[in-house]
Amino acid sequence: MMMIMPHRVFSFSLVSLWFLLLFLSLFYMEVLRVGALNINGGRDRNKRAWVLEVIKQKRLNVVFLQETHSDEANEVDWGMWWEGQHILSHGTNFSAGVAILFSSGLGVTVVSTTEIVKGRVLLVKVDVMGFLFVFLNVYAPNEGTERIAIFDKIKETLRQCDQEGCMVLGGDWNCTVDFTVDRTAEEPHLRSATCLSGLLTEFELSDVWRVRNAKVRQYTWLKVNEGGVSAARLDRLYVSELYCSRVGRCDITPVGFSDHHIVTVDIHLSCPRRSSPYWYFNVKLLHDVMFWEKW
Numbered sequence: 001m002m003m004i005m006p007h008r009v010f011s012f013s014l015v016s017l018w019f020l021l022l023f024l025s026l027f028y029m030e031v032l033r034v035g036a037l038n039i040n041g042g043r044d045r046n047k048r049a050w051v052l053e054v055i056k057q058k059r060l061n062v063v064f065l066q067e068t069h070s071d072e073a074n075e076v077d078w079g080m081w082w083e084g085q086h087i088l089s090h091g092t093n094f095s096a097g098v099a100i101l102f103s104s105g106l107g108v109t110v111v112s113t114t115e116i117v118k119g120r121v122l123l124v125k126v127d128v129m130g131f132l133f134v135f136l137n138v139y140a141p142n143e144g145t146e147r148i149a150i151f152d153k154i155k156e157t158l159r160q161c162d163q164e165g166c167m168v169l170g171g172d173w174n175c176t177v178d179f180t181v182d183r184t185a186e187e188p189h190l191r192s193a194t195c196l197s198g199l200l201t202e203f204e205l206s207d208v209w210r211v212r213n214a215k216v217r218q219y220t221w222l223k224v225n226e227g228g229v230s231a232a233r234l235d236r237l238y239v240s241e242l243y244c245s246r247v248g249r250c251d252i253t254p255v256g257f258s259d260h261h262i263v264t265v266d267i268h269l270s271c272p273r274r275s276s277p278y279w280y281f282n283v284k285l286l287h288d289v290m291f292w293e294k295w
Contacts, residue, residue, distance in 0.1 A: 031248065031266050031269070032061050032062065033058065033060050033061050033062070033264060033265070033267075034060070034061070034168055034264065034265050034267065035062070036064040036065075036170035036171050036237055036262070037066070037235070037258065037261075037262040038065075038067050038139070038221075038258060039068065039258055039260075040067050040257075040260070041067055041068075041094075042067075042069055042099075043069050043070075048077075048078075050256070052082075054255055058253075060103065063100070063101040064098070064099075064100055064135070064170045065101065066172045067095070067139060068091070069092070069093055069094060070088050070091065070099065071091070071093050072090065073093070084101060084102045084103045085102040085108060086099060086100070086101045086102065087100050087113055089115045089118055090119055091119030095119075097119050097139075098119065098120065098122045098171070100122060102126075108126050110124060110126050111132075112124070112125045113125075116153050117150055117153060120138070120141070121153070122136070122137045123136045123137075123161070124137075125165075133165055134165055134168070136154070136158075136167070136168070137170060138154070138169065138170070140171070140174040141174065144192045145192075147192040147195070148195045151196055154199060155202065167238075167240045170235075170236065170237040170263065171235065172221075173196065174234055175188075175193045176193060176234065177197045179193070181210075181215070182210075183233075184232070200238060204241045204242070206240075206244050207236055207238055208239050208244060209236065209250040209251075211244070213250075218252050219233050220234055220235035220236075220260055220261040220263060221235065221261070223259065235260055235261060235262075235263045237265045239265065239267070243267065247266065247268075248267070249264070249265070250263075250264070
């Protein structure tokens, strides 16, 4: 009996450990937190310090910035300011400019980058922990016909892009698809809104915040006029519908240094398996007295 009991105890504990590891591997998740913010100019050192503080507070892994006002002259300043990987699409020193930032602790491999419209639309394809993402940062123009031209260019590029992986489109769209819930007034240029709606339908993209907050009125941009206040949800993040089941929190939060609010979304990632999911145990060891006595 003394020879059998340890054998049974060891066998039971080994099986239990195997199931525990399997359970943890199935349910252990990593969260990719993506944010989008129009910063209304990022040439000032103090402004960039405020932006960095918001990024840290929100614990963002991927950041879409609009109106960076970056150019070749201050490109080095951005490299000194941001510790992780960053990709800039320059505008001028007083307008446009977009950037996509990756936190220094994020395991990311940049596959390709495309400036669809310089200073306005930047596409970056990356590998994050074994998951392929297509990130597209948009700063749409104020003028309606210019927005249509940009939305058409985005469609052309995405049609040529490998559809594998998760698409995340975000930024300041400067129009709303449904003004009845996303504006305090009517949409100024319905044709550009219709064009954007067609883009979202064609590439099966979901407005994840609106899905979670179907009837809620919350805006990301405010302007005080003599006749009152204008407000709209211009800043949005769209995610591929196939990946919406992985979406967690979606938030809109005001910041003190911009007239735009920051939009954030959590995307849950299962840890990819780097090797075979099966663990093999040499059963002959169960008959090795010296082996199980140590256990």
